[in-house]
Amino acid sequence: MPFPAQDHGCPGWRGEMARRISEFDWSATGIGPTESWSRSLTATVQMLLASPVPLVLLWDKAGYMIYNDAYAVFAGGRHPYLLGCPVESGWPEVAEFNRHVMNTCLAGGTLSYRDKELVLLREGKPEDVWMDLYYSPVPDDSGAPAGVLAIVVETTSRVLTERWRHRAEAELQETNERLQLALNTGAVLGTWVVDMQSGKITGDERFARTFSFSVEEAAKGVEHDAARRMIHPDDQSLLERLNSDAARIGKQFRVEYRIRRADGEYRWVQANGQCEFDENGEPTRFPGVLIDIHERKIAEQSLRQLTETLEQRVTDAVAARALAEEQLRQAQKMEAIGSLTGGVAHDFNNVLQVINGNLQMMAADAGGHPATLRRLSAATDAVKRGAKLAAHLLAFARRQPLSPTVLNPRRLLAGMSEMLHRSLGETVRIETVLSDDLWHVQADRNQLENALLNLAINARDAMKADGTLTVRAANRVLDAAFCHDKPELTPGEYVVFSVTDTGAGMSPEVLEHVFEPFFTTKPDGHGTGLGLSMVFGFAKQSGGHTLIESEVGRGTTVSLFFPRCREPETAEAVDQTSAPVGGGETILVVEDDADVRLTAVEMLAQLGYKxxxxxxGDAALEFFHSDVPIDLLFTDVVMPGKIKSVELARRAAAHVPAVPTLFTSGYTRDEIVHHGKLDAGITLLSKPYRRDDLARKVRSVLRTSGEAAARAASVGKMTDREIAACVPSVAYDPPGGETTAREVPQQQTGSPEATPPRSPAHVLLVEDDADSREALSSLLGALGLDCTSVASAEEALPLVPAQRYDILCTDLTLPGMSGDNLARAVLREQPDVRVLLVSGYGSNAPIGDSIPGARMLGKPLDIAQLRQELAGWLHPSEAAS
Structure with a gap:
């Protein structure tokens, strides 16, 4: 190897980059493996590694980058990605500049730049930087240019400092110029004469105003001490010394000092003068002039302060950047761990589901055999512990589906009192401190209780079951200063739950890791290390934040911050539904895991279902294309194949008759859970589930499906998050709120009834979301309309000259031209077209200038409202149905 990581006979070759270059797979680049490198290339790289100056070698026409440790520091977050990367790919924002460099130097030329200004991406944002750059060609063994050696020295700090200094100097020069102008225009604060025999000072009217004397006093002469009292105490000694020098040796007098004005403020002045002597060399008179220099002195002080604090500001900026980088690294680490634990929990829950389902079926077949039932009970308890472990993993990963409700903290903690006393034992004293008029919070009740219980149990263990546990709930208004070093928190109103113990506390080293999963200070077998990580994930998923304060020997306080909710408390609902059996309905089970699928089939068969x-999903779709009757779709969320679970559910809902969907999953990813909450209308059975849970969920979905069949269907902007359809479906009740329509302000009257009915009427549908477009197109077709659907205004406009349309139905927010501008363009071509504007922002979405005759409808669309808007074009039976 030509570049050993530790030593190759020259100290300059030691270092991190020598090791990286040696270990890099150069055979994947145009340079080839290091064993085949030319002597010229090898020598250049050796010289580069030995240099303390940032150097980068751009080799071959592609400019493959080889650089030293100093350049790695300059590269920042792009290192070590830049190693072996073509320069134009490594620095895409300055690709054209680097292309010019390569072309010039490979042709034998050289380039140099002094304080070259470039815009580079740093931390994902463009930033102006300045650099000294020197480029020279590097010959190969034949003497022909084969690469470019670049010296890169960033001068941004120096350039900015010089700019600041130049600005300050310019301001100072401008002040001096104003001072000179003021002198030339008579802006002098007065003239004075000191009688060296009597010591009295006489002056003109301006002198009198400056020293706050009356004009008469100044004309007659004021005592030296009277004038001295008007001078700032800090300046008096200097003034006296210069006065003495001027009177003793005739030195020119020039001094700057501050004079107290009548309002008590001090103002800077400059006194200039020269003592006069008689023929015997005795001082007789001392005339002078006062000049206003206040603005100049303020400017000088500002410049001095800038110079004195510049270094500190640079230090503070570097420290702030280091803190931000550390916070980013911590966030990335926690996100990576979260993704890993979420995936583990998913697979673990599938395994538990197989075990749990078979245990329950075995229990049903075991009869009354005591030993068998005891073993099955022990195995079931182990499954529950495993499910709890998986739930903690999902909580940390922020993947658990939450069912948030509006909670009253006082009522919540009162309900937990007995559970806390029972869990902590009699030796732990529990104190509850609640503020008056606690605000409401929105959170999952079970998860919040579980989080507080986890904190209480941790506190009990830290106190060795003997101490005082304090549970507090208080309203807090957080300001920007408190949130400055806590980027997860924003200023605002919060309810803070805190649990404080009198235990041993934790060291700073332990505090750095307390929220990481599986980290625990307890002995082996006494804790999973998931309690605090679960609390951390749950709070973050709920829009809150967790803070922990601890000191060795003084206990620990863990605080949970939840944003204030201004909605009324959600009434508690108790589900006393027994586990019902089926009535022979047919259920389609879609599950890629064969063992889980078999377990679900046996459970449902035992419950009396076909x-x-x-x-x-692809295989399941075949059943919907057949004549087999299906009453319920029971599908895993995470599915292989082209047809994903949400798409399969949407098609089931669009089937005639509609088929409702019940989802199941051990890890929902983002298909049906967004912002930590189940999407509206989604019914989910989490794995692992018991047979009784399955029975209740299935019966509930089937019952609700029957009730929903009589309701009007809703359609809206359909995404993977809103599994809605144009027919009723229990699993997809549309988001709450009544759909309304409003008339867009008109400049002239128009009536849709005036348009004669056409059969079939032609509709131009413009909607960028594919699912929503397909659903609404199907609905319009079912209503007997001829629908042409496109994804953008740019696709719609070429169709208008070739086809007469009766109705334009367009989403307001489109990727290119907006829906309202499209409507105006279509109306210019076809003035009689009926315009329906649809918006997810509701029926009051702004559109600028009004559109005559247009109607605005809010999403999700109500089918009754849609029929009303299209009544003039529908068959009487469709319009009335």
Whole structure:
């Protein structure tokens, strides 16, 4: 190897970059493996590694980058990605500049730049930087240019400092110029004469105003001490010394000092003068002039302060950047751990589901055999512990589906009192401190209780079951100063739950890791290390934050911050539904794991249902294309194949008759959970589930499906998050709120009834979301309309000259031209077209200038409202249905 990582006979070759260059797979680049490198290339790289100056070698026409440790520091977050990377790919924002460099130097030329200004991406944002750059060609063994050696020295700090200094000097020069102008225009603060025999000072009217004397006093002469009292105490000794020098040796008098004005403020002045002597050399008169220099002195002080604090500001900026980088690294680490733990929990829950399902079916077949039932009970308890472990992993990963409600903290903690006393034992004293008029919070009740219980149990263990546990809940208004070093928190109103113990506390080293999963200070077998990580993940998923304060020997306080909720408390609902059996309905089970699928089939069969199975969404879709009647779709969320679970559910809902969907998953990713909450209308059965849970969920979905069949269907902007369809479906009740329509302000009257009915009417549908476009197009077709659907205004406009349309139905927010501007363009071509504007912002979405005759409808669309808007074009039976 030509570049050993530790030593190659020259100290300059030691270092991190020597090791990286030696270990890099150069055979994947145009340079080739290091064993085949030319002597010229080898010598250049050796010289580069030995240099303390940032050097980078751009070799071959592509400019493959080889650089030293100093350049690695300059590269920042792009290191070590830049090693072996073509220069134009490594620095894409300055690719054209580097292309010019390569072309010039490979042709034998050289380039140099002094304080070259470039715009580079740093931390994802463009930033102006300045650099000294020197480029020279590097010959190969034949003497022809084969690469470019670049010296890169960033001068941004020096350039900015010089600019600041130049600005300050310019301001000072401008002040001096104003001072000179003021002198030339008579802006002098007065003239004075000291009688060296009597010591009295006489002056003109301006002198009198400056020293706050009356004009008469100044004309007659004021005592030296009277004038001295008006001078700032800090300046008096200097003034006296210069006065003495001027009177003793005739030295020119020039001094700057501050005079107290009538308002008590001090103002800077400059006194200039020269003592006069008689023929015997005795001082007789001392005339002088006062000049206003206040603005200049203020400017000088500002410049001096800038110079004195510049270094400190640079130090503070570097420290702030280091802190931000550390916070970013910590966030990335926690995110990576979260993704890993979420995936583990998913697979773990699938395993637990197989075990749990078989245990329950075995229990049903075991009869009354005591030993068998005891073993099955022990195994079931182990499954529950495993499910709890997986739930903690999902909580930390922020992947658990939450069911948030509006909670009253006082009522919540009162309900937990008995549970806390029972869990902590009699030796732990529990004190509850609640503020008056606690605000409401929005959170998952079970998860919040679980989080507080976890904190209480941790506190008990830290106190060795003997101490005082204090549970507090208080309202807090956080300001910007408090949130400055806590980027997860924003200023605002919060309810803070805190749990404080009198235990041993934790060292700073332990505090750095307390929220990481599986980290624990307890002995082996006494803790999973998931309690605090679960609390951390749950609070973050709920829009809150967790803070921990601890000191060795003084205990620990863990605080949970939840944003204030101004909605009324959610009434508690108790589900006393028993585990019902089926009535012979047919259920399609879609599950890619064969063991899980078999377990679900056996459970449902025991409950009295007919069961069909499919291993993927693609296979399940075949059942909907057949004549097989299906009453319920029971599908895993995470599925292989082209047809994903949400798409399969949407198609099931669009089937005639509609088929409702019940989802199941051990890890929902982002398909049906967004911002930590289940999407509106989604019914989810989390793995691992018990047979009774399955029975209740299935019966609930089937019952609700029957009730929903009589309701009007809703359609809206359909995404993976809103599994909605144009027919009723229990699993997809549309988001709450009544859909309304409003008339867009008109400049002239128009009536849709005036347009004669056409059969079939032609509709131009413009919607950029594919799912929503397909659903609404199907609905319009079902209503007997001829629908042409496109994804953008740019696709729609070429169709208008070739086809007469009766109705334009367009989303307001489109990727290119907006929906309202499209409507104006279509109306210019076809003035009689009926315009329906649809917006997810509701029926009051702004559109600028009004559109005559247009109607604005809010999403999700209500089918009754849509029929009303299209009544003039529908068959009477469709319009009335």
């Amino acid at each position: 069961v069909l199975t499919a291993s993927s």
